Amino acid sequence: MPQTPSGPPAGLQRPGPLGRIAGWSFRHRGRTVLLWLLAIGVAFGLSAGLGGKYSADYSAPGSDSKQAQELLARDFPGLGGESIGVVVHAEGGVAGDAARAEVQGIIGRMAQVPHVAAVDDPYGPRGKVSPDGKTAMGQLHLDVANAPDMPKDDTKRLLDLAGGAHGGLEIHLGGMTVQQAEQGAIGSEGIGMAAAALILVVTFGSVVAAGLPLLTALGALAVSSLLLPVLAAVMPVPDWSTSLAAMLGIGVGIDYALLLVTRYREWRSEGLEPEAATVAALDTAGRAVVVAGLTVVVSMLGLFAMGLSFMRGAAVSAVLSVLIVLAASATLFPAMLGWLGRHIERLRLPLPRRRPDAGVAVGAGWLRWSRLVERYRVLGAVAGVAVLVALAAPFLGVRFGFPDAGNDPAGRSNRQAYDTVAAGFGPGSNGPLLLVAELAPGTGPDAVAGLPAALGKVAHVVAVTPPVPSADGRAVLLTVVPDSGPQSSATGKLVRELRDHVLPEVAGTGVRVHVGGATAAAIDSTANISRRIPLLVGGVVTVSMLLLVVAFRSLAVALKAAVMNLLSVGASYGVVALVLEGGWAGKLIGIDNPTPLPAFVPVLTFAVLFGLSMDYEVFLVSRMREAWLRTGDNAESIVGGLAGTARVITAAAAIMVAVFAAFVPSPDLPIKVIGVGMGSAILIDATLVRLLLVPAVMHLLGRGNWWLPAWLDRRLPQLHVEGHTEFYLPADRPELPELPEQPRPAATVA
The missing domain is CATH 3.30.70.1440 (Multidrug efflux transporter AcrB pore domain)
Structure with missing residues (x-):
């Protein structure tokens, strides 16, 4: 094994900020751990003293149903709430x-x-x-x-x-309150951590090496979970955001530490002492971790474009969780290496040990796969796109809406009430429309006396209750029962018909009638979110591409990453649509009948998945760019980058899939669906996309992968996301082991 000094060679630049932070944390490991314990204590105190209740308003701001809700709260106390x-x-x-x-x-x-x-x-x-x-x-x-x-x-x-x-x-x-009370709790976080621990042990073969990512993630999760109630005291935060934050915190926390452990072991294999290897790991892979984390943050901040308070609460919860994970990766992880770095290979399991190739952390199997992708790059690119499009196809038939009691498991009071009402009064009685007539000053309740008769003549209306005036005479309440259920498209058409044509024609002078109630609110919320989706997608994709252009100084890499991520997200949407059909796939996860997809779920999952997909893109391309800067050989850079990161990407993806899959048994349908969508997306992204489609397309693009106009190159800041590996690598380090039985193709597309 070649020996190198325990730090950058004399005369070269000092490590970057991350390397210096890692070095300080390594040397003052006791103080660093105490600071984290103090942070947990402070977070606990803040949560106990200032923590608020979780709340969420799913109504569409400024919508007709929102105005009806406000009038109910003002003029009919007790009727405007749940x-x-x-x-x-x-x-x-x-x-x-x-x-x-x-x-x-x-x-x-x-x-x-x-x-x-x-x-x-x-x-x-x-x-x-x-x-x-x-x-x-x-x-x-x-x-x-x-x-x-x-x-x-x-x-x-x-x-x-x-x-x-x-x-x-x-x-x-x-009702919703009954539904929430009947839902049991499942320790999804614990299940996810246990699955991640098993995968890490198998990946590293060492209990010590596997324990470092787990300890890092647990430290970050302890702080972020305690701070969420404090956040709920200052802004509306939905209760399910705790599960979302836990998913992200556990998943990215373990993934980022996994990448750092892998890089630390590589630097140790190069002969660096533990402190120098820690500094080198954070100064190289740590930069990729920060860029990956920032892409998740940018994606989640895109939810602010939706203009919905519960989306903002969920976004800030997720951002808080990711930022704390980044802090733990930069400080707590190096501190633990100070104690465990020399013993990282201890407590090995009796698993077959991989023989490292002469100072290169590249397995022969992954190197063969990389050569195979290089050889069949056209076939790989075409097949990859075809599979993604096929997986996305079921999403074309998805039905948006809010699941109701009719989608609950049989035997629950909420479902029994729903079925009994539908049998006794008709399906529309489960979703009546509340019409609130706002009377102008000087207008009496007689102005709406003819409204019930007029509404009773409207097609698909089966009943209208007599008008009930408010105590102050400023408003009148009527209930309209449609002949279709809350999730039916016919009910949505009826709401639009009443608002656009019927009510403006039959309401008297000085009367303005608003259509509200839970069913109308769900219809308005779905329409409102659908209108804003282009803002989210356009904003997140644009900002993420700009970040990648700065990080990798390449237009092709940024554009390719955006297209690939959109394809993988679309494929995961197709999987979600398939399980919501209630067929064989749905029954596997407890969905027995066709269920609508809440519109906020694909919005939320898009923001999360686009950020997480960028994580794997950063991990992969940063190693490719590192090799490109050393050699100037595009083909070898792609082969080496893929072979060098494939193992860590597959392990990281397996962990992330396990964490998300642990939330699938949740009785809360949105959390269940989010778990399915995220788990399938990560599986698709880390295998089909990152291990096949991305390298195949990059081989086809040739040297164009790294092209950037000179004028733009001069104006962009230098992030050096790949780090300065030349500070730590020996000059005679081999690039890749030779595989004579699988030589490279004779020609490489330029």
């Missing part, structure tokens, strides 16, 4: 005196539960009894604006009261 449906069913009928007494007794006890602000008795003016007399329906109005604000313990008390009905009565409760 509500719980109370569905009573008895085969012998619900209209008898005994049934009434039993139901009203239970309803009375429910009214005493905290956060129940008002009750619509199933037998009262705002209640309903089905035509066959077997089903009755009422509501509990809560004093919370959003379902996550309702304590689950209080909802469970309501469920227990409903379950205590006697005399052949069945009482089912339905």
Whole structure:
């Protein structure tokens, strides 16, 4: 093994900032770890003292349904917040005196539960009894604006009261609050960490080497998870953002540390002492980690273009998690190497050991694969694109919308309430439209007296309740029941018909009618997000490409990365659409019937996946550029870069897939779907895209991969993302081991 000094040769430039931070952390490892423990303690104190509740407003800002919601909150206190449906069913009928007494007794006890602000008795003016007399329906109005604000313990008390009905009565409760209370918790983070640990041990063959990425990720996760409640105190943060932040924190934390461990071992194999190898690892691979992390941050900040408060909360949560991971990679990881660096190969498992090639961390198997891709680059490029397009095809038939109780597992109260209402009153009763007529000053409730009759004549409207004026006479409330369910496209058409044609024609002078309710709000939210998607995609792709141009000083690399990432994201969308169809693929993850895709899920996953896909692009291309700058040989640079990073990319992808897959069993459908989308995207991206499509296309582009106009080259800052490897490598280091049985092609496309 060639020996080199334990640091940069004399007379050469000092290590960059990351290298200097790593050196300080290595030498002051005890102090660094204490600072991280102090950060955990401070985060815990802030969370306990200042932490707020998670909340989210999914309504579309400025939409008609949002205005209806605001009028309900202003003029009908108790009706503008969340509500719980109370569905009573008895085969012998619900209209008898005994049934009434039993139901009203239970309803009375429910009214005493905290956060129940008002009750619509199933037998009262705002209640309903089905035509066959077997089903009755009422509501509990809560004093919370959003379902996550309702304590689950209080909802469970309501469920227990409903379950205590006697005399052949069945009482089912339905609504978002009930859905959340019935969802069990799964320790997805623990499952993901366990799977990652197994993959790391198999990859490195050493418990010590495998433990370093895990400890780094755990340290970062401890701080970020404790700070999320503090963030929720200053801005709206949805409760599911904790799972998203955990996914990212665990995944990128382990991935980044995995890359650093791999590079550290390579520098050790070159003869560097532990401190010098630590500095070299952070000064080279650490730069790629920072650029990769910044691409994730840029992608998540793109969610601000959506103009939705819950998207901003999710984005800031994810950004916070990634930034803390970067801090841990730059400080906590080198500090642990100070103790464990010399013992990184200890506690080896009885696995077959790979023989390193003369100072080069390139396995013969991956080198053969790299040569194979070089030889069949045209076939590889065509086949890769064809497979991605085929995987994306199911997304063309996806149905956007918000899943409701009809998509819940059978047996839950929420699903039973939904099915009972649909059977007794028709599917539209599960998604009634709330019409709020805003009266101008001097206009009385008589101005809307003819509205129910006019609405009753509209096609696809089966019922209209009598107008209910507000206490101050400024507004009137009506309920319209369509003949189609909340997820039906016919309901969406009815909402648009009412707003665009019916209501402007039948509403009297001085009356403005808004169509609201949960169904209308879901329709408006989906339309609002769909309109803003081009802003997100255009902004994230443009900024990410600019970052890559600066990092790699190449137009082709940036453009190719954007196109490849869009293809891999599209393929993952196709996988998500396939499982949401509820067929064999859906049943594998607990989706039994066709389910709509919430519009915010593909938006959120796009931002995350585009950033994570850039991670692998940075890992791969930074090694290719490193070789290109040393040799000027495009073909050898691509072969060497792929062979040198394929193992770490596949291991990192396996870890990320395992972490995301651990969230698939979640009972929360958006989290389940996000897990499916991200896991499939990373699998596709790290195998088909990075190991086949990217190198094949780069071989076809030849030296054009590294072209940048001279005028632009002079104006761009120098990031040196590949690091200054010449400071640490011996002059006689071989580039790649020879494989005489698989020689390179005679010609390389230029």
